[in-house]
Amino acid sequence: MTLTDASVAHLMPELREVMREAASIALPYFRPGGQTSARVWNKSGGSPVTEADVAVDTFLKIRLSELVPKAAWLSEETADDPARIGRDLVWIVDPIDGTRAFLSGHHDWSIAVALLAGGEPLIGFVHAPALGVAYEAIRGQGAFKDGTAMAVDAKPALRSARITGPKPMLDRLTKGAGPDPDFTRIERIPSLALRLARVAEGSVDVGMVSPNARDWDLAAADLVLREAGGEVCSLGGEPAVYNRAEPVHGELVALPRGLREAVLTAWGG
Structure with missing residues (x-):
C-alpha cells in the first residue's frame, strides 16, 4: 500500500x-x-x-x-x-x-x-x-x-542554552562546553516524546536521552522535531533508525539543526 x-x-x-x-x-x-x-x-x-x-x-x-x-x-x-x-x-x-x-x-x-x-x-x-x-x-x-x-528556537550559539535530561549526560555536555556555558537546566521531562516536542516548540534547546529508549518513545516526536527544524541523533551524529529487530537506541540528543555541531562537539568532549 x-x-x-x-x-x-x-x-x-x-x-x-x-x-x-x-x-x-x-x-x-x-x-x-x-x-x-x-x-x-x-x-x-x-x-x-x-x-x-x-x-x-x-x-x-x-x-x-x-x-x-x-x-x-x-x-x-x-x-x-x-x-x-x-x-x-x-x-x-x-x-x-x-x-x-x-x-x-x-x-x-x-x-x-x-x-x-x-x-x-x-x-x-x-x-x-x-x-x-x-x-x-x-x-x-x-x-x-x-x-x-511551530519551529525550534533559532539560537545562534550553545551558550545560555536551556537543557534537560539525565544529570550525567547534562554534566558531560556542560563540562565539554568550556568555561561558563551559562546553561539553564530545566527539570527533567518524564515523557521522552514531550522532551523532544519541547525542543520542537522552542521552549527547550537541548534534550538528552539516555540509552535504552525504544522506538515508541521516540518515533512520533522525532518527526515533529524534524519538521520543526531539529533532529534526534547519536553522539556520532547518526539519526535514529526505526523498526529494527531490537527497537532499542543508545544515547541520543534532540536539538535544533543550527546547534548540531556545537552540541556534538561539547557532548563528545
Missing part, C-alpha cells in the same frame, strides 16, 4: 479524533498531584504498567488498524510480532509515554503515535491529555502545536 500526500492528509482528521478518544480513555484514571486510580503492576523488566496503558493500547490497535489496514504494529504494551520487520508501513505506538508520571499525578505524560513508511516516520502525533496540548507533523509538511505552525 502506497500512501500519497492526499491520502495522508485525509487521514489526519480521523487520527486527531482517534487521539482525542484515546485521551478520554486515559484521563479518568489520572489524578493531578496524586496517585492514579488505575490498577498498577510491574512488567517482567520491573517497569510499571497500568490498566490505562492497556486500555489505550487496545483501543489504538483497533482504530489505527482500521485507518491503515496494511500497516504492521509495534507498541510498548503489545507482544512484538516479527512480521513487522521489512514492512513498508508500521504503526509505532506508546499508549502512555511517561507511565511513572501518569501514576504519580505529574502532568508530563503523553500518547505517542507514529506511522512509518519505508522505515522513516511519515506521520507523528504526540498528545498530552493532562496539559490539553497536541503536537503533530506529516513528513515534508511542517510541525504544528494545536494547529499552529
